[in-house]
Amino acid sequence: MTILATPLAAVQTVSVCIPARNEAETVAATVAAARRYAVADVLVVDDGSVDGTAHAAKRAGARVVRASGAPGKGRAMAEGARHTAGDVVVFLDADVRNYGPDTIERLVAPLASDPGVVMVKGAYTRPLDGVPHEGGRVTQLLARPLLERLFPALGHLRQPLAGEVAIRRDALDALSLEPGYGVEIGMLIDVASRFGPAAIREVDLGERVHRNRPLAELRRQAREVLDAVMDRT
Helix, strand or coil: CCCCCCCHHHCCCEEEEEEECCCCCCHHHHHHHHHCCCCCEEEEEECCCCCCHHHHHHHCCCEEEECCCCCCHHHHHHHHHHCCCCCEEEECCCCECCCCCCHHHHHHHHHHHCCCCCEEEEEEECCECCECCCCCHHHHHHHHHHHHHHCHHHCCCCCCCCCCEEEEHHHHHCCCCCCCCCHHHHHHHHHHHHHCHHHEEEEEEEECCECCCCHHHHHHHHHHHHHHHHCCC
């Protein structure tokens, strides 16, 4: 088990990184939610957008960098990590429409209070077409069954693919992030491997409302999630 170089009690600064691709309609609200908390920096990584994502993020008060190389959520997150310096890095998805005023506080609190916690993931309910608990198709049909079968110590997690994540800088710097949609589950397994499953916490963020993707996009996401898990078995 890897030991962190800096005790968690020393957490002082928080950077927020928001990877975003063509999220001009919602990115400003995400930035506003992040700025409610006393963070050191709010960074939006524009992952090859062709709409007004970068402009909307800047108007909302974020610092914006353009992702280099091929588009990919994990690549954008890695770019954000390189451009931030907080003791804790919080990642937020840019397409969520209802972040609460205490989202950042909820994600960071376990890191500041418990020296055994390395990463915190958001947990929530996800409606689909107005029906509660029917969202998150890749999570429920693929990610959770894979973890239950192959990594049972992580099988209890409600939202292994949650894009709302707070992680210690020491831990993040030790990881090699998946380039695409497999990034969240890859981080989860890698942190559990390096620091132990008990180093991961989930916090309840209520209900998450966002753009539900069509099946064609979900197929690609599912394939990248599957690849990330199988590469770690």
